[in-house]
Structures are given as C-alpha cells and as structure tokens.
Amino acid sequence: MKKVEYRLEALKKILFQAYHQKEKPELGDRLRMHIMDRVRKMGPLQVKPDPLTLFGQFVWRLTPVTSLLIMISLAVLLEFDFTPDYNVLISFVSDAEEISLAQLLPL
Amino acid sequence: MQNDTPRPGDVDIVQRIVDGDVNAFELLVKRHQALVLRIVTRHLPNQEVEETVQEVFIRAYGSLPAFRATGDFSHWLSAIAVRTCYDYWRKAYRAREIPLSALTDKHQQWLENVMSAQLEESSAPKGYRSEAGEVLDWALARLSAEDRMVLELIYFEGHSVKEAARLLGWSAANVKVRSFRARKKLKKMLKGISSRAGQGGAHEKG
Numbered sequence: 001m002k003k004v005e006y007r008l009e010a011l012k013k014i015l016f017q018a019y020h021q022k023e024k025p026e027l028g029d030r031l032r033m034h035i036m037d038r039v040r041k042m043g044p045l046q047v048k049p050d051p052l053t054l055f056g057q058f059v060w061r062l063t064p065v066t067s068l069l070i071m072i073s074l075a076v077l078l079e080f081d082f083t084p085d086y087n088v089l090i091s092f093v094s095d096a097e098e099i100s101l102a103q104l105l106p107l
Numbered sequence: 108m109q110n111d112t113p114r115p116g117d118v119d120i121v122q123r124i125v126d127g128d129v130n131a132f133e134l135l136v137k138r139h140q141a142l143v144l145r146i147v148t149r150h151l152p153n154q155e156v157e158e159t160v161q162e163v164f165i166r167a168y169g170s171l172p173a174f175r176a177t178g179d180f181s182h183w184l185s186a187i188a189v190r191t192c193y194d195y196w197r198k199a200y201r202a203r204e205i206p207l208s209a210l211t212d213k214h215q216q217w218l219e220n221v222m223s224a225q226l227e228e229s230s231a232p233k234g235y236r237s238e239a240g241e242v243l244d245w246a247l248a249r250l251s252a253e254d255r256m257v258l259e260l261i262y263f264e265g266h267s268v269k270e271a272a273r274l275l276g277w278s279a280a281n282v283k284v285r286s287f288r289a290r291k292k293l294k295k296m297l298k299g300i301s302s303r304a305g306q307g308g309a310h311e312k313g
Contacts, residue, residue: 007301007302008297008298008301011221011222014221015242015243016263017239019263024144027140027156031140031157031160032140034157035136035160035161035164036130036132039164039165040129042129043129044129047172048172
C-alpha cells in the first residue's frame, strides 16, 4: 500500500512539472497585428450610459410635451369662471349654521 | 537623450479607448500580451493558443466600458483570459472534441518506467517530458470543464480559493467543493494507472 502511495506521489510530481514545462508558442508581432485588425474592424466602442443617465435623458425628452400640457391646463383654468366657487366660500364663512344642500347647489 | 514623458497608466489608456481612440488598444495588447499568453498556454493545447489569445483581447476590448478605474487592469484581464479558457473547454466537452482514448502502449511503457525506476523529470530526456504532458492531458480530459479549471488553478498553479473564485467568477464555496472533488477524482485516476503500471513493471522484471 505504501509502495502505491509512493509511486503515486512520484507520478504526481512528474505531472506537476510537465504542466509547468509546457512550451510557450512564439506569437509576437503577428498576434498583435491580428488583434488590432479585428479591433479596427469593430470600430470605436459604443458606450452604453448607466441607468441614471438614461432616466435623465428620458425625462428631458418629455419636457416639451409636459410644458405644453401645463400651458393648456393653465389656459383652460383661466377660461373657467371662478365666481360660483367664490360664492360658496363666502356662504360657508358668513353663515356656517344655516348652510344646506339647497344653498350650495343652484337648484 | 532620455524620454521624460511619463508612461501612461492602463486606466488612462482605457479612457482614451473608451473615448474613441481605437489605436490606443495596441498599447494595452503590447503591455499584457505575455501575461495572457502565459495563462492561455497553461490551460489550452498549443494549437488553440493563438486563436484564444486573440479572443481574450477582443472580449476585453468589448468589455472596456465596464472596466472600473479603481481596479487593476492586469487582474481584470487575467479573469477574462481564465474565463475564455473555461469557455473553450465547456464548448469542447459539449461538442465531444476531447479525445477519450485509452493510454497507448507508449504511455503504458512510460508509466512502467516511472514506477519502477523513479525517474526524475529533471533528468529525463525531452521525449519523456512530452509523454508526461500527454499522460496529464489524458487524465485531465477525463474531468469536467469545471473540475479541470479548478484543479489547474488551485493545484497546479497554486492560486488560493478566493483568487480562483475571482478569476472564474464563481463563489468561493463552489470553488472549494469542486476543488475537493476534482482532486479526489484525479487521485483515484492516477492511483489506478500507477498501480497498473507498477504491476506491469513487476511482471516484466519477474
């Protein structure tokens, strides 16, 4: 048994050395040229912005539409008659006890 | 006259490339070619080295925008090289391109010599070394791609579990378990061939 273990250790040692003594192929400039040819074909990198930047871009893209909606809403509100609401408010403030549904609604 | 221009750091070069200067990538290739070549040569057969080294640099180029300036470029590139080698083995095992033939008579003879004479590799002739390499390839081909990579990184190259986990992009626990199993498998395999060779050598002597 001890002999097998001893043999195994010897074999392991030789295989370990074989792993480290693998011959390295000479590639040099040729390899660099091939890599650079492929990289140039790929062209400059397309950098993807991070999610926060993308969100920012999205918000800014919606700005004209949002501004237009605000202006339309403002115009509609200015066109609207505020007087009835003002009257209701006055009736609440002046005589809160006698207020009824009939007073509130113009029936 | 000496050139006083400071050598640009890897991070500066990466920034130039990301900003659109494709040719600056050649500086990184020049600087790290030997490192990538060393890693790939250790893990793959010689005929696959050139193509794989190119693949490593092409992958690195495509991933440059993801490189964090706080990290070390050579560590980052080493991880890409190791993972490219791992991908090669995964594809090769899936496509069943790994020869799983039995050991030839030449290898058996070599093993018998090793077992009987305890020939030291350092004193062995060159042919002896190539046979050792072939027997090693035979043994590694019988492991899975995962076991093979873990075993090579930890057992043959002496990386720590943490370092191997970083290189492969796995958890340390996974590397630890795989390393234990892979070593056990290899030991069983070597025990089998060494005892067979030992018996063969004993019969011849007898």
